[in-house]
Amino acid sequence: GAVVSQHPSRVICKSGTSVKIECRSLDFQATTMFWYRQFPKQSLMLMATSNEGSKATYEQGVEKDKFLINHASLTLSTLTVTSAHPEDSSFYICSARKAWGEAFFGQGTRLTVV
Amino acid sequence: AQTVTQSQPEMSVQEAETVTLSCTYDTSENNYYLFWYKQPPSRQMILVIRQEAYKQQNATENRFSVNFQKAAKSFSLKISDSQLGDTAMYFCAFTDGSSNTGKLIFGQGTTLQVKP
Numbered sequence: 001g002a003v004v005s006q007h008p009s010r011v012i013c014k015s016g017t018s019v020k021i022e023c024r025s026l027d028f029q030a031t032t033m034f035w036y037r038q039f040p041k042q043s044l045m046l047m048a049t050s051n052e053g054s055k056a057t058y059e060q061g062v063e064k065d066k067f068l069i070n071h072a073s074l075t076l077s078t079l080t081v082t083s084a085h086p087e088d089s090s091f092y093i094c095s096a097r098k099a100w101g102e103a104f105f106g107q108g109t110r111l112t113v114v
Numbered sequence: 115a116q117t118v119t120q121s122q123p124e125m126s127v128q129e130a131e132t133v134t135l136s137c138t139y140d141t142s143e144n145n146y147y148l149f150w151y152k153q154p155p156s157r158q159m160i161l162v163i164r165q166e167a168y169k170q171q172n173a174t175e176n177r178f179s180v181n182f183q184k185a186a187k188s189f190s191l192k193i194s195d196s197q198l199g200d201t202a203m204y205f206c207a208f209t210d211g212s213s214n215t216g217k218l219i220f221g222q223g224t225t226l227q228v229k230p
Binding site: 032034038041042043044046049091093095097102103105107108 | 149157159215219225
C-alpha cells in the first residue's frame with residue numbers, strides 16, 4: 001500500500017490564530033488530495049478537493065477564505081485554518097489518490113482552538 | 115446526487131462469531147466502486163475491502179466478505195470469526211467511476227464492538 005503522512009497529529013491554538021496542516025504522499029505522486037472534517041462519532045465530511053497546480057474545489061457550505069488549501073506539488077497539500085475559533089475544533093483528515101485507484105488516508109489532525 | 119446509508123449506528127458481536135453490517139446506496143451511475151473502511155480508536159482510516167460495480171462476484175479479503183446486490187443497491191459487509199481487533203467504526207463508501215473525481219461519499223458509520 002501507499003503511505004500518506006499528515007502533520008501535526010495534534011495541535012492546540014489560540015482563538016484568532018492560524019494553523020497549517022500538511023498532507024504528504026510519501027511514496028507516490030498524488031494528482032488529487034482530499035480534505036475531510038470529522039466530528040466525534042460521526043462520518044467524514046468532505047471539505048474540498050485539492051488538485052496539484054490548480055485551485056481547490058470546495059464543497060457547498062465550506063468557507064474558502066476560512067480553509068485555505070494549497071497543493072503546490074504532487075506530494076504535498078496543505079490546509080490552513082485561518083483566524084481559528086473554538087467551533088473550528090475538530091478532527092481533520094486528508095487522503096491522497098493515485099492517478100486512478102483507491103484513496104490513502106493520513107493519520108488525521110486533532111485541532112483544538114482555545 | 116449519490117447517497118450512502120448505514121442504518122445501524124451501533125452493533126456488537128461475541129468474539130469468534132459472525133456479524134453483518136448493512137449499507138445501501140443510491141446512484142444513477144452504472145460505473146462505480148464501493149468500499150468498506152475501518153476506523154479503529156486510533157482514527158486511522160483503513161481500507162477493508164473494495165468492490166467494482168461491474169464485477170458480479172462478491173469481493174472477499176480473508177475474514178471479510180461483501181454481499182453486493184447491484185439491483186437492490188445494497189452492499190453489506192460480513193465479518194467472520196470476529197476478533198477483538200475488529201472493534202472499530204466501519205464506514206461504507208461510494209465513488210463514481212465515470213466522473214473520475216475520486217471523491218468518496220461516506221455513510222454515517224457503524225460502531226462495532228467485539229466482546230470477549
